[in-house]
Each structure stands twice: as C-alpha cells, then as structure tokens.
Amino acid sequence: xxxxxxxxxxxxxxxxxxxxxxxxxxxxxxxxxxxxxxxxxxxxxxxxxxxxxxxxxxxxxxxxxxxxxxxxxxxxxxxxxxxxxxxxxxxxxxxxxxxxxxxxxxxxxxxxxxxxxxxxxxxxxxxxxxxxxxxxxxxxxxxxxxxxxxxxxxxxxxxxxxxxxxxxxxxxxxxxxxxxxxxxxxxxxxxxxxxxxxxxxxxxxxxxxxxxxxxxxxxxxxxxxxxxxxxxxxxxxxxxxxxxxxxxxxxxxxxxxxxxxxxxxxxxxxxxxxxxxxxxxxxxxxxxxxxxxx
Numbered sequence: 001x002x003x004x005x006x007x008x009x010x011x012x013x014x015x016x017x018x019x020x021x022x023x024x025x026x027x028x029x030x031x032x033x034x035x036x037x038x039x040x041x042x043x044x045x046x047x048x049x050x051x052x053x054x055x056x057x058x059x060x061x062x063x064x065x066x067x068x069x070x071x072x073x074x075x076x077x078x079x080x081x082x083x084x085x086x087x088x089x090x091x092x093x094x095x096x097x098x099x100x101x102x103x104x105x106x107x108x109x110x111x112x113x114x115x116x117x118x119x120x121x122x123x124x125x126x127x128x129x130x131x132x133x134x135x136x137x138x139x140x141x142x143x144x145x146x147x148x149x150x151x152x153x154x155x156x157x158x159x160x161x162x163x164x165x166x167x168x169x170x171x172x173x174x175x176x177x178x179x180x181x182x183x184x185x186x187x188x189x190x191x192x193x194x195x196x197x198x199x200x201x202x203x204x205x206x207x208x209x210x211x212x213x214x215x216x217x218x219x220x221x222x223x224x225x226x227x228x229x230x231x232x233x234x235x236x237x238x239x240x241x242x243x244x245x246x247x248x249x250x251x252x253x254x255x256x257x258x259x260x261x262x263x264x265x266x267x268x269x270x271x272x273x274x275x276x277x278x279x280x281x282x283x284x285x286x287x288x289x290x291x292x293x294x
Contacts, residue, residue, distance in 0.1 A: 060101055165237070165282070168261065187212075
C-alpha cells in the first residue's frame with residue numbers, strides 16, 4: 001500500500017487549553033496563555049463550556065454509564081431511569097445534558113436530525129463488505145469522559161480488522177480540530193486505509209475533516225442515521241475503556257486522565273487478548289498480518 005507524508009496541522013485551541021494549569025504555583029493563567037500563544041478569552045471560553053453544577057455533573061456521569069449499557073435510551077427513557085433511582089429531573093434537563101455530552105438514542109425514529117448545513121453525507125460502504133486485512137478499513141468516533149468536577153471528550157482512530165487503536169486525542173470542546181489531529185496522527189504513523197468510516201456527526205462531515213481523507217485518496221464511508229451497528233467495533237471499544245478504566249477511577253485533572261489513557265491503550269493494544277482472536281491481542285493481529293504481507 002502506498003505511503004504518503006502528512007504535514008502536521010497547527011496545534012488546536014483545544015490542545016492548547018489542556019496545557020493550562022489554573023493553580024500553577026509560579027505562572028499565572030495570563031503568563032501561561034502568553035507562553036503558548038493562546039488568548040485568555042479562548043481559555044476562559046473553555047471554562048464557560050465546562051461550567052456545570054455539581055448535581056448536573058453527577059447526572060451526566062449517571063447518564064454516561066446507562067447510555068454505555070443501553071445506547072437505545074433517549075431522553076424519555078433516561079429521565080425515567082434517573083427518576084426510578086431517586087433523582088428529580090425533567091426531560092428538558094436530560095435533553096440539554098445529553099446534547100452537551102454529544103449523545104442521542106440510536107433507536108430509529110421519524111424526522112431524524114438534519115446534517116449540518118453545507119456538509120456532504122457520504123454513503124455507507126461497509127455493507128456486505130468482507131474485511132480481510134489491517135488497513136483495509138479504519139473507523140473513528142467521539143465519546144464523553146467524566147472528570148472530577150468537569151468532563152472532556154475522547155476520540156480514537158481504530159483499525160477495523162484488528163481492533164488496534166491507531167491514535168487518540170482528548171479535548172475540552174467537541175470541535176473538529178482534535179478529530180483531525182487524531183486522524184493526521186494515525187496517517188503519519190500507519191500509512192493510510194482504503195476506506196475510512198465515521199458517523200454523521202458534524203466533526204466528521206466537515207470539509208476540513210473530509211478534505212484530509214480526500215487528499216490521501218481514501219474512500220469515505222458514513223453510518224446510516226440511528227445505526228450504531230454500522231460502527232460497532234469502536235462502540236465496543238468505548239465500553240471496554242469505560243468499564244475497565246474510566247469508571248474505576250476519579251480523575252482530578254486532564255493531565256491525570258491522559259496519563260491513565262496512555263497506560264490503558266498500551267494495555268488494550270499489546271496485552272489484552274481479544275475474544276475474537278483467542279489468545280491474541282490487537283497488536284498481534286495488526287502487526288502480524290502486516291509482516292506476513294511484506
């Protein structure tokens with residue numbers, strides 16, 4: 001498969017925000033912003049975005065756990081679930097929190113949400129396709145990650161055949177820049193796939209994101225609306241990450257989360273046998289097949 005060099009994109013605002021330590025013993029927030037060429041207004045925009053009451057953060061954590069188990073739950077079922085567990089909430093509140101978390105029921109429904117204006121939706125290319133080797137199909141997605149006193153978003157790029165995690169990024173906002181950064185990182189490190197599959201989220205339908213794929217001559221595939229099974233392998237990755245790592249710990253900071261995710265993804269790729277492969281890990285399958293093909 002042909003390799004191609006990719007130019008690293010400029011560091012995103014989201015990535016710069018992660019570098020700021022509010023309680024730094026020596027450097028003020030202003031000085032830290034100056035050092036990394038980040039305007040203070042951009043930094044405080046992050047703080048406003050993250051601003052939620054302690055109660056709402058607790059509800060978001062509960063919503064995330066239940067949604068990971070039952071992704072067909074919409075705002076009504078989620079409201080009813082929380083009420084059964086003693087929380088006085090209305091549907092409007094749950095709808096707002098689920099929107100902020102970037103989740104919605106995967107159950108088919110009439111009048112599904114329209115794609116972002118001006119964003120092209122590409123057809124789903126994986127139906128009846130037999131995936132035979134690594135780098136034939138890659139996929140990506142975004143998930144919500146709770147922190148102690150806040151939250152962030154996690155995106156990952158995964159090889160469909162081997163389940164190998166090729167790259168990942170964390171962001172305090174759900175814009176497309178950290179998704180593009182993860183994509184470009186995977187391309188620089190692992191070459192390119194034949195097909196790249198995403199959902200119809202605005203981050204992935206944006207021209208900036210799809211242009212990276214077009215420039216690399218990669219075929220673009222997108223899930224149908226309300227069809228989580230179209231991207232099932234990365235949905236399973238999120239469940240593994242959350243139940244084997246995220247829900248077991250309380251992260252005090254983004255830096256602490258990133259350190260833990262570095263350890264976890266190394267474990268997931270290189271030491272955790274995957275049920276589909278018997279005793280083999282995603283790394284065994286990904287690199288083993290590539291060595292045989294060389």
